[in-house]
Amino acid sequence: MAEPKKASRRKTRAKSTAARRNGKSKVEAALNNLEAQPAGTATPIGEAATPRRRRSRKLPAGLETVAIDMAGDGSIDRSTADGASTPEAPPPADVPLEALHQQFITEVNELIARLRQIQPAYNPPPFAPEGLTGVLGQAANIVPPEVQATLFDKARKFISEDMFDADTWRGLWYMVSSSVSMQTSVIQRRLTGEYETDEWGFDREYMEAVRPFFEFLYKTYWRVSLSGVENVPEEGRALLVANHSGQLPFDGSMLGMGILLEHPAQRLVRTLYATWFPTLPFISDLFVKLGQALATEDNGARLLEQDQLVAVFPEGYKGVGKLYKDRYKLARFGRGGFVKMALRSRAPIIPVSIVGAEETYISLAKSDFMAKLTGMPYFPISPTFPWLGLLGFVPLPTKWYIDIGEPIPTDQFPARSEQNLMLVQQMTEQVRNIVQNMILQRLSQRRSIFFG
């Protein structure tokens, strides 16, 4: 008798998998098998199996009732459960789970007995039903029933809808393989030198790759609010002059990001950086690839002659390495090199104030000894640096304001006025005062360091 049973199971495999997909229990699948047996034997069992099937279907329904019952609204649910279930098994209010458990075991035992009547050689599989239900019951008791129910529901949905769908796996495979092949092709292309840079080393592809990080800093982390972007010309040369702060020169990147994101022409800002950075691995590489240049008068003048938008931070190390107590007090504006640059190439000077960057790191003191030891131009001591190591580099999420002021024209001066030292000094001081006033104006409106 074992042979035909196996055959029938094979025949109805499709049906049973369909049943499993609908989230029905194994017991029910077995019952379906019995139903699908040859017509001669099917009639009595079909009659017998129908009420049992209905009852076994009640099992999850019973569980649900219990779950809702535990939630505190017992009577209504119990009544609906009573109305739906067979009269022999009304789930008692006190120990519903225990009762259900017992009921289930007796039902399964009855079922096995009936099966043995038809098929004397039938042996129940070793994992069912007492041992398995026992284990399941113990495990189930750990998790609260309402959670159990939702988990069960979720698992059922997940398994039935997505995991058995071949398209899910196909889609996953396409996604993984296409992204891998794209990245390897990019790496391969870069290794064989097939990419474009301009004469300064600016690499657009590289910039697009690191851009999301800076966009995150700009939009989410520091929530930069940029004003006066209309003062930056759509095309042609201009020199942005900003205050420098914040220990690490993030303000340069944020100014560049702001104009790239919010200026209608999406102009690239060429920031001039200090002489220390070319000695650093990776940083020097990054700066050059992002289109920045070393702060020399030659570089600045050449960039301006090429009608680029150049940004300078004339305070230099004195500004960026400011102590917290000196915040927003502008340091000396260099030796006026930026004014000479602007006069030489007749580029307008656009003052920029950056507020919020000062508080990203709280520098309490500077250590000359450590600066000498590490070769850094300054060595800040902050509540987190250098005590927390790399964690000390994490900046505080302050709220930033970047204000771009009105351009100061330089084309009204005669030729070679960059050699007029008085004029250079005067203009340097003028720009410094404008930037200082812009900072103070913004500070007078700012209520909170972190929320603006």
Next chain:
Amino acid sequence: MTDKRVILVDGVCGYWGRRVAERLLMQDDVHVIGLDAEPPEEEIKDLDFIQADIRNPLLVELFREEQVDTICHLAFKESVRVSETTFDLNVMGTMKVFGAAAEAGVRKVIYMSSTAVYGAEPGNSAFLREEHPLNGKNGYGYVRDLVETEGFCSGFRGQAPDVILTVLRFAHIIGPKCDTPMTRFLREETAPLLMGFDPMMQVIHEDDVVAAIVHAVNRDAPGTFNIAADGPLPLMKIVGLAGKVPIPVLHPLAYFAVSLIGPSIAPLDLNYLRYPVVGDVRRMREELAFTPQYTAEEALREFAAQSRLRQYLPEESALAFDEQRLRDTIERRKRARELARQQAGPLAAPRRRARRTKEVVSPLDDLMFEPDMSADVPVMETPGDDAGENGHG
């Protein structure tokens, strides 16, 4: 011989001396004298060869007797280590040649130098002008010699104001035939680089080097000029285009190894792999009016294809199979013709036609184009050109 300009090329047995002499011999308005300590390995046709050492005090008499008009001083020995013998030849030899030239009333002296004299420093501007101080002291022996000689050159300008001194500072020279530090660096399978550093670099094709020297012979341009191909490229891109596998090395480790073993283990001086040395070539374009034929990428592509094909085929024929090179060549000739038209103006066409019957020029060796010399160098003809001209004529 009396009506011809006498050009003396010293170091004529060296690669550059030979190339320049061969190129100059194609011009029919000059008489070329070759000078070297030993006769050339391969006979140079029509060359008036004189065997002598450049440090010989009798050079003054030789220059005066031969009525030398221009000296191409190309005798230079390249050595990685600082050595007294090369210093003697490179620096003392130059001083003696220049001194003799001033004494004998030579009109013009041309000296071949390198942009390496600027020295790779963190404070270098992205484009170094010719006035930039020469800091390349700590480099290789030959860089030191060049800096030393260049220092002498600037003094020489003051001492002998009548002599036109043209110093050509070439970027890293690459090419299928020449042997320079850069070609040695790029011919190896792998390219050790400093991790996290990717300086901008310039290269120049060997044909353009010869063309620039010949250009300086034919045009009086006193001063110093950076000579480099269009487009400074990041080192990683150069290595990639040359088909090398980059091996990044931590820079403190690399510096330590060099200090331990010596500079010869590094293919190039480490600072040149770390900081940019890029010459500003505006003066080359404006004052010298010289335009290199090869862009940096073309030169590198040709170089890479050649070193790849050389494994399978003999040197000369290998390049004929490189399709990309032919494409680049067509592009390059087109550019040269465009430039010729722009510079020569409407009068160029009839003059060019008249010459065509007179001269036969080896097609591959004469790719270079000298804008002010359009009367002497025939521009290669194409069917399109011919049709246009015949139609008008």
